[in-house]
Amino acid sequence: MIATVPFAWGDSLEGELGRPVGKRVTQCALSRICGVCGETLGRPIAFLGTQREVGRNAFHNPPMHVACAHTLLGRVGGTEIVLTAGFEFVRPARDDEDRRPTFQPNSLLA
Numbered sequence: 317m318i319a320t321v322p323f324a325w326g327d328s329l330e331g332e333l334g335r336p337v338g339k340r341v342t343q344c345a346l347s348r349i350c351g352v353c354g355e356t357l358g359r360p361i362a363f364l365g366t367q368r369e370v371g372r373n374a375f376h377n378p379p380m381h382v383a384c385a386h387t388l389l390g391r392v393g394g395t396e397i398v399l400t401a402g403f404e405f406v407r408p409a410r411d412d413e414d415r416r417p418t419f420q421p422n423s424l425l426a
C-alpha cells in the first residue's frame with residue numbers, strides 16, 4: 317500500500333481520495349504517464365473503474381501501471397481493473413452533462 321497521494325490526485329486529502337485533479341489527468345493522457353507514480357507508461361495499461369465505467373468502456377481515472385492500479389483498489393471508488401494496450405482520450409462534447417474527459421481503452425486484454 318502506498319502512503320502518499322497518487323500523482324493525479326495531487327490536491328486531494330490523503331486517505332480520502334476523491335476525484336483526480338483534471339489538469340493532472342490531462343497531463344497523464346498527453347504525456348502517457350501513470351496516474352499514480354507519474355512514471356512513463358508501458359504495456360499493458362491499467363484502468364481502474366466502477367462496474368458502470370467498465371460497462372461503458374469509459375473511465376474517469378487516469379491510466380496506470382498494473383501494479384499501481386492495484387495499490388488504489390478500494391481507495392478511489394474503483395472496484396475493477398481493466399487492461400489494455402492502448403486508449404483514446406475523449407474530451408467531453410459541449411452538451412455533455414459530465415464535463416470530465418474519459419479514457420476509452422481500445423484493445424482490451426484478457
Ligand SMILES: [Zn+2]
Pocket residue numbers: 350351352353354355380381384
Ligand atoms: Zn505507476
